[in-house]
Amino acid sequence: MPKPVLLVTRRLPQAIEARAARDYQARLTASDTPMTDVVAQAAGANAVICCPGDVFDAALIGALPESVKVIATFSVGYDHVDVAAAKARGIAVCNTPDVLSVATAECAMLLILAAARRAGEGERMIRAGNWLGWAPTQLMGTQVSGRRLGIFGFGRIGRELAKMARGFGMAIHYHDVARLPPELEGDAVFHPTEETFLPVCDVLSLHAPGGAGTRHWLNADRIARLPKGAVVANAARGTLVDDIALVAALTSGQVAAAGLDVYDGEPRVNPGYLGLENVVLLPHLGSATTETRDAMGHLALDGIDAVLAGRTPANLVR
Ligand code: DGY
Numbered sequence: 001m002p003k004p005v006l007l008v009t010r011r012l013p014q015a016i017e018a019r020a021a022r023d024y025q026a027r028l029t030a031s032d033t034p035m036t037d038v039v040a041q042a043a044g045a046n047a048v049i050c051c052p053g054d055v056f057d058a059a060l061i062g063a064l065p066e067s068v069k070v071i072a073t074f075s076v077g078y079d080h081v082d083v084a085a086a087k088a089r090g091i092a093v094c095n096t097p098d099v100l101s102v103a104t105a106e107c108a109m110l111l112i113l114a115a116a117r118r119a120g121e122g123e124r125m126i127r128a129g130n131w132l133g134w135a136p137t138q139l140m141g142t143q144v145s146g147r148r149l150g151i152f153g154f155g156r157i158g159r160e161l162a163k164m165a166r167g168f169g170m171a172i173h174y175h176d177v178a179r180l181p182p183e184l185e186g187d188a189v190f191h192p193t194e195e196t197f198l199p200v201c202d203v204l205s206l207h208a209p210g211g212a213g214t215r216h217w218l219n220a221d222r223i224a225r226l227p228k229g230a231v232v233a234n235a236a237r238g239t240l241v242d243d244i245a246l247v248a249a250l251t252s253g254q255v256a257a258a259g260l261d262v263y264d265g266e267p268r269v270n271p272g273y274l275g276l277e278n279v280v281l282l283p284h285l286g287s288a289t290t291e292t293r294d295a296m297g298h299l300a301l302d303g304i305d306a307v308l309a310g311r312t313p314a315n316l317v318r
Contacts, residue, residue: 004046004079004308005067009035009054013290014075015121016297020049023305039063047253047304049074050081052284053266070307076100076157077237077286079210079300083317093317094303097104098156099295104159104235107286108205110257111233112149112165117202118257120280128285142202142231142256145169150201152217153208153236154180154188161205173200176208187217198225203233210237216264220245235286238263250279261286271312 006024008017011032022028027041034054035041042048042064050056051074061071061082072082072094086093107301114120118141125131149165151158154174162172167281172188175197179190191197198204204226208214219242224233232283234241234254243264249255250273259280263269273279287296299315306313 005054006041006045006047006049007038009038009041009047010051010074012297013293015294016301017224019298019301022299039065042068046070046116049300049304051075052077052080054080054154055079056086058082061085061089061091064089064091070094070304072096072303074296074300076104077210079237079239081317092307092313093212093305094300094307094313094315095317097315099299100292101156101160101245101287103292104157104286107261107282108157108161108169108207108233108235111165111261111280111282112144112203112231114188114280115233115257115259116144116231117280119276121277124277127290130316144231147171147202148173148200150175150191150204151188152156152176152197152204152206152240154185155207155234158207159184160199161207162186168189170203173197184243192262194222194225198222199227201226201230203231204238205233206236206240208236208240210239215239216245218242218246220248220297223254223275226255228254230254231256232258234259235261238266243270243272247276252268 003025006020008020008029012031017028023224038060046067046069046071048068049072057073069090071081072087076095076097078095081093083093118139123137145168147170149170149172151162151174154176164171173191174188175191175194217240223245246258250258257278260282261282273281304317305314
């Protein structure tokens with residue numbers, strides 16, 4: 001029997017492309033940017049691996065050939081895939097949960113520390129040849145130890161961040177749609193409302209999914225309810241932040257510093273951030289470790305294997 005056909009929209013780690021080529025008639029690409037002719041490339045394909053930044057909206061999904069039975073996104077976030085449209089066409093959607101939680105939480109911790117301790121400014125100072133030596137008042141930042149960390153979205157990544165932050169002596173607070181059971185919550189303080197949550201966020205880290213329901217959640221009104229001089233980190237989705245409001249708050253000092261790994265409309269970055277010293281900007285590398293990207297690829301392929309074998313994959317998006 002011929003192997004099923006798998007379309008891959010981006011260049012993937014070598015081990016994943018090797019497995020794809022072993023088990024499928026794999027249509028691989030050397031490109032790191034979104035494929036512009038997915039529908040044409042998918043002719044006769046049984047499965048597709050896509051990535052964040054690939055827009056799999058209802059129009060594209062509707063135009064996919066009948067042969068496509070499963071779309072696996074090489075990401076935990078699936079806000080770029082219209083899951084309802086896929087379901088309506090009988091196409092299963094898989095993602096890559098769990099395996100990237102630690103790497104993404106590490107990235108959030110990195111953003112928090114870099115923003116609070118002004119690491120970007122210090123790096124730029126040295127690279128520009130402007131460092132004249134140690135000085136008692138130079139680049140004084142905010143110590144995170146002893147501060148309250150507010151986590152918006154206490155899912156797998158948010159809870160991994162909480163574990164790390166406890167090691168830094170931070171007190172954990174969270175806001176989510178529902179309170180977690182004690183074994184997942186630990187000593188974290190649940191806030192059922194934003195009214196009590198926002199004022200305790202000396203540091204606020206965003207870990208909610210993207211999509212219409214959370215679009216521009218961090219807006220001017222909510223920023224105003226943070227403690228003055230709060231630190232903000234976002235390693236989740238850029239759409240969670242109203243950039244105009246955050247730029248204004250970074251300029252006024254309402255937010256002392258921010259660390260961002262994701263952007264609304266990325267790879268475009270709101271130009272307001274670029275001139276600000278007190279924001280650390282990373283290029284969406286939350287899950288970018290070798291071991292994590294391999295694990296994500298294997299999980300995506302496991303999902304495709306299962307669907308094409310008539311089984312329900314553990315990583316099916318429901
Ligand atoms: C995800 O998985 O959703 C990240 O944003 C990319 O790793």
